Amino acid sequence: MREEMADEKKSMRKEIAAGKTLKKIMADHFYELDDAARTGSKKIAWCTSVGPAELLRGMGFLVYYPENHGAMLGATRMATELIPYANAQGYSPDICSYLTCDVGSYLQKKTPLTIAYGIESVPRPDVLVFNTNQCRDVQDWFAWYSRELNVPLIGIHTHRDIGQIRKYQIQDIARQTEDLIPALEEVSGEKFDMDRFKEAVAFSRRTSELWRECLESAAAIPSPWTFFDATIHMGPAVVARGTKEAVDYYELLLAELQERVKSGIAAVDGERHRIYWEGMPIWGKLRALSEQFASLKTCVVASTYCNSWIFDQLDPEEPFESMGRAYTELFIVRDEPYKEQYIKDCYDKFRFDGILYHDAKTCPNNSNNRYGMPERVSEKLGIPVITINGDLCDLRCYSEEQAKTNIEAFIEQLDER
Amino acid sequence: MGAMNKTVFVGVDVGASRTKVAVLDGEKNLLGFCVRKSGTDFQKTAEECLEESLKMAEASPESVGKCFSTGYGRKNVSFRDDTKTEIGCHARGAYHYFPIAITVIDIGGQDNKIIRLDDQGRRVNFKMNRKCAAGTGAFLEEMSMRLDIPLEEMDGLARTSEHMVELGSYCTVFSGTEVLEKIRQGEKVADIVKGLFYSVIKRVMEMDSLTDRIVMTGGVVEHNPYIVEMVREITGKDVLVPEHPQLTGAVGAALFAMEASLTE
Numbered sequence: 001m002r003e004e005m006a007d008e009k010k011s012m013r014k015e016i017a018a019g020k021t022l023k024k025i026m027a028d029h030f031y032e033l034d035d036a037a038r039t040g041s042k043k044i045a046w047c048t049s050v051g052p053a054e055l056l057r058g059m060g061f062l063v064y065y066p067e068n069h070g071a072m073l074g075a076t077r078m079a080t081e082l083i084p085y086a087n088a089q090g091y092s093p094d095i096c097s098y099l100t101c102d103v104g105s106y107l108q109k110k111t112p113l114t115i116a117y118g119i120e121s122v123p124r125p126d127v128l129v130f131n132t133n134q135c136r137d138v139q140d141w142f143a144w145y146s147r148e149l150n151v152p153l154i155g156i157h158t159h160r161d162i163g164q165i166r167k168y169q170i171q172d173i174a175r176q177t178e179d180l181i182p183a184l185e186e187v188s189g190e191k192f193d194m195d196r197f198k199e200a201v202a203f204s205r206r207t208s209e210l211w212r213e214c215l216e217s218a219a220a221i222p223s224p225w226t227f228f229d230a231t232i233h234m235g236p237a238v239v240a241r242g243t244k245e246a247v248d249y250y251e252l253l254l255a256e257l258q259e260r261v262k263s264g265i266a267a268v269d270g271e272r273h274r275i276y277w278e279g280m281p282i283w284g285k286l287r288a289l290s291e292q293f294a295s296l297k298t299c300v301v302a303s304t305y306c307n308s309w310i311f312d313q314l315d316p317e318e319p320f321e322s323m324g325r326a327y328t329e330l331f332i333v334r335d336e337p338y339k340e341q342y343i344k345d346c347y348d349k350f351r352f353d354g355i356l357y358h359d360a361k362t363c364p365n366n367s368n369n370r371y372g373m374p375e376r377v378s379e380k381l382g383i384p385v386i387t388i389n390g391d392l393c394d395l396r397c398y399s400e401e402q403a404k405t406n407i408e409a410f411i412e413q414l415d416e417r
Numbered sequence: 418m419g420a421m422n423k424t425v426f427v428g429v430d431v432g433a434s435r436t437k438v439a440v441l442d443g444e445k446n447l448l449g450f451c452v453r454k455s456g457t458d459f460q461k462t463a464e465e466c467l468e469e470s471l472k473m474a475e476a477s478p479e480s481v482g483k484c485f486s487t488g489y490g491r492k493n494v495s496f497r498d499d500t501k502t503e504i505g506c507h508a509r510g511a512y513h514y515f516p517i518a519i520t521v522i523d524i525g526g527q528d529n530k531i532i533r534l535d536d537q538g539r540r541v542n543f544k545m546n547r548k549c550a551a552g553t554g555a556f557l558e559e560m561s562m563r564l565d566i567p568l569e570e571m572d573g574l575a576r577t578s579e580h581m582v583e584l585g586s587y588c589t590v591f592s593g594t595e596v597l598e599k600i601r602q603g604e605k606v607a608d609i610v611k612g613l614f615y616s617v618i619k620r621v622m623e624m625d626s627l628t629d630r631i632v633m634t635g636g637v638v639e640h641n642p643y644i645v646e647m648v649r650e651i652t653g654k655d656v657l658v659p660e661h662p663q664l665t666g667a668v669g670a671a672l673f674a675m676e677a678s679l680t681e
Contacts, residue, residue: 384542401489402528406545409504413540 434526552620
């Protein structure tokens with residue numbers, strides 16, 4: 001009989017040194033919010049991930065992102081046990097699991113901020129500001145808090161499934177953004193300051209440029225980092241957009257990534273295959289997936305998700321118009337032909353061998369496998385694609401054994417080519 | 418048939434429902450095999466299956482050149498030399514019997530797979546069932562229990578059907594409720610059983626498009642060959658079946674074992 005095989009080898013994770021600074025930025029972000037919530041020293045706006053954060057910062061608000069909290073609930077695997085509490089309130093298990101786990105978190109008074117930072121609860125909002133460019137769910141989500149906490153709810157309604165961008169669409173979003181000002185002035189007690197607004201837009205623009213460069217470092221063969229690294233390091237691009245701290249952070253991160261590229265340091269030792277991840281992360285399984293791919297000598301080099309925080313259309317000279325452009329050109333609100341071309345452009349840049357589509361049960365807007373795209377893209381690019389079923393936060397929707405086998409078989413298929 | 422002094426190659430397919438072992442000689446002849454319920458101790462079941470297969474092959478444990486494992490419990494086989502996914506092994510096994518461009522449809526105990534191969538046997542595409550076990554052997558086992566009909570009698574019953582009863586439910590448990598409703602309405606059991614087979618086929622056909630030549634594998638097909646005839650009738654395509662469809666994964670694994678041995 002044969003001797004027992006060694007267990008599946010776990011690749012050594014190559015820690016990114018800038019991560020220490022990242023931790024501090026994220027901690028400072030939450031401590032500042034917590035302090036403001038408890039003392040009333042500053043007004044707090046809750047904002048959706050691609051909402052008008054620059055405007056809010058320009059008006060002196062601190063900005064809190066419930067989607068970031070949702071991601072934390074998913075990453076700490078607290079989400080799955082909290083979702084049913086929202087379900088019991090009438091929120092279907094089929095809708096956004098950021099929404100359901102966050103509402104569940106509120107109902108149960110449990111938050112990952114406690115374990116991570118000793119903070120008792122998320123900061124109470126003074127105003128809730130949404131942009132439905134993500135989806136309709138964000139509006140319904142904020143509406144819960146508006147009713148529950150008696151807080152004003154205002155927002156922007158996006159155009160959807162856009163092919164060619166029309167000027168009126170950009171202008172519409174620009175005007176909607178501008179129209180938020182009176183309500184925000186009433187909450188903040190301060191007059192709108194154009195210079196402060198333009199400064200925030202400038203910082204966001206610079207952050208976006210640096211974030212793009214960080215992501216594009218993965219075009220190197222071998223890649224210096226993976227999608228699983230990027231989902232963590234995008235934190236400041238999400239929560240500190242419009243601040244100097246975010247700019248400084250990405251200058252630091254970029255330098256480290258460029259050094260890795262120069263020295264030929266690979267995130268995945270012996271990188272043999274390169275993959276594009278299309279769709280949401282599976283937050284509660286980042287490490288497991290990262291390790292599985294590494295053990296298969298495969299680097300997930302690029303993704304739609306991480307690319308979605310590049311807003312290099314922003315222009316401090318035309319703040320409203322450029323925000324309108326940025327929110328309208330966004331991948332998530334575009335039509336299938338645009339998305340297919342986008343992925344093709346990424347293929348040309350990042351030179352991946354295959355695409356993984358993640359069909360997230362509760363996130364139709366970010367599950368781009370549902371209208372035949374994988375088959376069309378596979379044929380167009382001549383590379384294999386695979387779809388795995390899971391979710392961003394609700395691990396009841398993720399059959400781990402099935403996903404692992406699918407991924408392993410996919411890499412076997414790439415090995416045969 | 419005997420291989421006392423010749424090297425043999427072993428494939429172990431540990432499925433969620435059944436464990437299958439295949440023993441091949443250097444000329445790729447199937448010398449021995451065994452199928453057993455996997456149970457909860459995969460290692461023990463694999464060992465017992467191997468023992469029985471080697472006995473059938475008249476081969477000693479020392480004559481095993483290499484062993485590859487596959488299936489859900491592939492990592493539980495301590496005596497393996499390496500593993501390959503069941504997708505890879507079913508593809509390899511099916512191509513071994515039919516070395517042409519084919520679509521392999523494997524209907525397992527809890528998993529279904531559709532694997533498209535080119536004329537060189539390379540995988541072009543594959544899909545597995547999404548999230549639930551509707552349309553797999555587990556579905557038929559549940560229905561067998563609900564109808565109080567032994568699994569092994571279902572194929573014969575379905576063949577006698579004159580007016581198939583179609584079921585609408587997707588979920589296995591809700592399908593059971595629907596079946597009871599049909600019985601209450603006076604529908605014949607044979608017609609319902611054929612409808613159950615049709616449900617399995619529908620779940621599979623929803624997964625992917627099919628090429629002109631189909632190879633069907635897996636335990637469900639082995640024990641219910643009427644399903645193959647139904648697929649032929651429904652699709653109008655050339656549907657092929659290996660001699661032991663349930664062993665296809667194990668045979669594929671054994672072939673990989675042999676190839677690994679040759680490249681050393």
